[in-house]
Amino acid sequence: LNTLSLARGQTRVEVFKREIAEISIRRAFSIMWLSLLVIGTGVTLISYDQPELDLIKVVFECFSAYSTVGLSLNLTTEL
Incomplete structure (x- = not known):
């Protein structure tokens, strides 16, 4: 939803006419990137x-x- 909002030129992310807080979006992206980093390292x-x-x-x-x-x-078993 964040990507769609950016593509539309909106400054806020809304779902069902409710805004998602910026800190929640930043936390979600941080968790996603850290997870991919851990998996990639493995x-x-x-x-x-x-x-x-x-x-x-x-x-x-x-x-x-x-x-x-x-x-x-x-x-x-092979590892």
Whole structure:
């Protein structure tokens, strides 16, 4: 919604005629970027340590582990 508001040239983010506070938007973006940084670091370290593993499987495992989904491609046993 923030991106849509910026594209429309609006200075406020509104949902159902209610404004979302700027601090809430900044916190959400901070959490999102920190999460991607942690996942990216995990993927990089695992890929560097074990280059024989398929990258897409490593990415799937890291995203699944970070978000505590519980899904796996049985790659964990090879780590």
